[in-house]
Amino acid sequence: MACSSKLAVTMLVLGSLVASTIAASAQTPLPAPAQPAVLAPAQPAAQATADPIGSVATLEGSASVTHNNAASALQVSDAIFKGDTLQTGVDGTLGITFDDETTFTLKPNSRIDVDDYVYQEGGAHNAAVFKILSGTVAFVAAEVAHTGDMKIDTPTSSLGIRGTTGLIEVPAAGAGATGEVSIKLYQDADGRVGRIEVFGRDGAQLGILTREATGFAVRGGAPGGRFTAVPLQISAAEAERDRSFVRQAFATRTIGRQINIQRRNFLRQNPQRRNELRPGERRLPGQPGRPGFQPRGGQPFPGARPLPQRPPGGLPGQRRAPVERERRQNH
Numbered sequence: 452m453a454c455s456s457k458l459a460v461t462m463l464v465l466g467s468l469v470a471s472t473i474a475a476s477a478q479t480p481l482p483a484p485a486q487p488a489v490l491a492p493a494q495p496a497a498q499a500t501a502d503p504i505g506s507v508a509t510l511e512g513s514a515s516v517t518h519n520n521a522a523s524a525l526q527v528s529d530a531i532f533k534g535d536t537l538q539t540g541v542d543g544t545l546g547i548t549f550d551d552e553t554t555f556t557l558k559p560n561s562r563i564d565v566d567d568y569v570y571q572e573g574g575a576h577n578a579a580v581f582k583i584l585s586g587t588v589a590f591v592a593a594e595v596a597h598t599g600d601m602k603i604d605t606p607t608s609s610l611g612i613r614g615t616t617g618l619i620e621v622p623a624a625g626a627g628a629t630g631e632v633s634i635k636l637y638q639d640a641d642g643r644v645g646r647i648e649v650f651g652r653d654g655a656q657l658g659i660l661t662r663e664a665t666g667f668a669v670r671g672g673a674p675g676g677r678f679t680a681v682p683l684q685i686s687a688a689e690a691e692r693d694r695s696f697v698r699q700a701f702a703t704r705t706i707g708r709q710i711n712i713q714r715r716n717f718l719r720q721n722p723q724r725r726n727e728l729r730p731g732e733r734r735l736p737g738q739p740g741r742p743g744f745q746p747r748g749g750q751p752f753p754g755a756r757p758l759p760q761r762p763p764g765g766l767p768g769q770r771r772a773p774v775e776r777e778r779r780q781n782h
Contacts, residue, residue, distance in 0.1 A: 501532050501533070501729065501730055502532075502725070503530035503531060503532060503714065503728060504531055504532060504533055504549055504550055504565070504568045504570070505530070505531035505547055505548055505549035505550060505568075505707070505711065506528060506529065506530055506531060506547065506548060506707055506710045506711050506714060507525050507526065507527050507528060507529040507531065507545065507546070507547055508527070508546045508547060508548045508554070508703045508704070508706045508707030508710055509527065509544075509545070509546035509556075509702075509703045509706060509707075510525060510526065510527050510543070510544070510545055510546070511542075511543065511544040511545075512539070512540055512541075512542035512543035512544060512559070513539070513540035513542060513543045514537065514538065514539045514540060514543040514545040514557070515537075515538050515540070516529070516531075516535050516536065516537055516538075516733075517535070517536040517538070518532060518534055518535050518536075518730040518731070519534070519730070521731060523731075523733070525537070525545065525733075526733075526734075528710055528734060529733040529734055530714070530728060530730075530733050530734065531547055531549070531565065532565070532730045533565055533566075533567065533568050534565060534566075534730075535564075535565045535730070536562065536563070536564050536565075537557065537562065537563050537564075537565070538561070538562045539557045539558065539559050539560060539561045539562075539586065540559065540560075541559050541560060542559060543557075543559050544556070544557065544558055544559065545557045545561075546699070546700070546703030546706070546707065547703075547707065548703060548704055548706070548707020548708060548710070548711060549568065549570070549579075549593075549595075549711075550570050550711055550715070551570045551572075551577070551593045551594035551595045552591075552593035552594065552704055552707070552708055552711075553579065553590070553591065553592055553593040553594075553595055553596070553601070554590065554591040554593070554700050554701075554703050554704040554707060555581070555588055555589070555590050555700070556588065556589045556590075556696065556699055556700040556703050557586060557587075557588050558586055558587040558588070558696070559586070560585065560586050560623070561583075561585060561586020561587060561588055562583075562584040562585045562586060563581055563582060563583050563584060563588060564581065564582040564584065565581060566580040566581065566582050566604070567579060567580040568580075568595075569599075570594065570595055570599075572594075574598070574599075575598075575599075576599065577594065577595045577598050577599030577600070578595065578599050578600045578601070579595045579596075579599075579600075579601045579602070580601075580602045580603075580604065581601075581602070581603050581604070582603070582604040582605075583603060583604070583605050583619050583621055584606070584621065585621050585622075585623055586620075586621060587618070587619070587620045587621075587696075588618070588619050588621075589616075589617070589618045589693075589696045589697050589699070589700040590603070590612075590616065590617055590618075590619070590700065591616050591639070591640075591697075591700045591701060591704055592612045592613075592614050592615055592616070592645065593614075593704075596612045596613060596614045596615070596645075597614045603619065605619060605621055605632045605634075605669070606621060606632060606652075606671070607631070607632045607651065607652060607669045607670060607671045607678055608632055608634065608649055608650060608651060608652065608657070608669040608678070608680075609650045609651075609652060609654075610634065610647055610648065610649055610650070611647070611648035611650070612645075612647060613645050613646035613647070613648065614645045614646070615636060615639065615644065615645020615646060615647060616636075616637045616638065616639050616640075616645070616697055616700070617634065617635055617636050617637060617647055617660075618633075618634075618635045618637065618693050618696065618697060619632065619633065619634055619635070620632065620633040620635075631668050631669065631670045632668070632669045633666060633667075633668050633683060634647065634649060634660070634666050634667050634668075634669060635660075635664070635665070635666035635683065635685065635693060636660040636661070636662070636663065636664070636665055636666060637663055637664060637693060637694060637697050638663045640701045644661065644662065644663045646659065646660065646661050647659070647660040649667055649669065649680055651669065651671075651677070651678025651679075651680075652671065652678060653677065653678055655677065655678065657669060657678060657679070657680035658680045658682075664685050664690045664693075665682070665683070665685070666682070666683035666685060667680040667681065667682060667683060668680070668681045668682075668683055
C-alpha cells in the first residue's frame with residue numbers, strides 16, 4: 452500500500468508539471484512567419500551625355516560619319532563627337548573644326564578617327580588623338596597642341612604635333628602595316644613654323660620636322676622589322692599645291708570657329724535643349740543643315756552673328772546653303 456501511494460503521488464506531480472508547461476506555451480506568442488524580402492525597384496542607370504566637340508564647317512560633295520557602328524550622311528553645321536569616324540566620298544571634300552579651333556580638311560576618299568579629345572579653355576589636361584586611316588588630310592593645330600598633348604596616328608607613324616600646320620598623305624595601298632605615309636610641315640597662317648616629332652609605330656623616334664615645306668616618307672618594314680623615315684624631296688610645284696590645300700584649311704577654321712561659338716552660346720543659354728543633341732542626331736530637331744547653328748524652327752537665336760561669306764567663285768570645300776541659292780534665284 453505504501454508503494455501504491457508513492458506512485459500515485461509521483462503521477463500526480465508529473466501531471467501537474469505537464470499541465471503547467473502546456474498552459475505556459477499557450478500564453479507565449481509564436482514568432483511571426485518570415486516575410487520574403489522586398490527588393491527596391493532598380494533605378495535606371497543615368498545615361499551618359501556626350502557633348503559635341505566640334506562641327507562640320509565646310510562640305511563639298513558627300514561625306515559620312517560612323518558612331519557606335521551607325522553611319523549617317525554629314526551636312527554643314529553637324530556636330531562632331533569623340534569616337535566619330537569621318538569618311539569623304541569619291542566627290543567629297545570635308546572641313547571640320549574642333550572647339551579649340553584645331554581644323555582638318557579631307558580630300559576625296561579620306562578617312563579619319565577622332566579617338567580622343569579633351570579640351571577646356573585654360574585647362575591643364577588638354578589632349579587629343581586623331582587617326583588618319585587613308586587619303587590626303589591637311590591640319591591646322593590650335594590650343595590643344597599649344598597647351599596640352601596632340602597626337603596624330605597613321606598606319607606607319609605616330610606624330611607629336613607641337614602647334615603647327617601640316618599635310619599627311621596615306622595612299623590606299625598604305626592602309627597595311629608596311630605602307631608608306633607622307634608627312635609634310637608647312638607654315639601657319641601667321642607665318643610661324645611649328646614642329647612635328649615623328650615616331651614609328653614601334654615607338655622609335657624617326658626624326659623631327661622644323662623647316663617649312665619639308666617632310667618624311669615613313670615606311671614600315673616586314674613583320675617585326677623596323678620603321679624608317681626617308682626625307683622627302685618636295686618640288687616647287689608640289690609645295691604650291693600643298694600650300695593651296697593648307698590655305699583652304701585656314702579658311703575652314705574661320706567658318707568653323709563661328710559655327711562652334713554659336714552652338715556653344717545657344718546651348719549655354721538653353722541648357723534644357725542639350726539632351727536633344729546626340730551623336731545620332733547631330734543637330735537640334737528642326738535645325739536646317741546650313742552654316743550657322745540654328746535652334747528649333749530655324750529662327751536665329753538672339754545675338755547670333757552672320758557667318759563670313761565666301762568670295763566670288765566659292766571657297767573650295769564649302770557647300771552653298773539652300774537659302775542662299777533661293778535668294779539668288781528670287782533676285
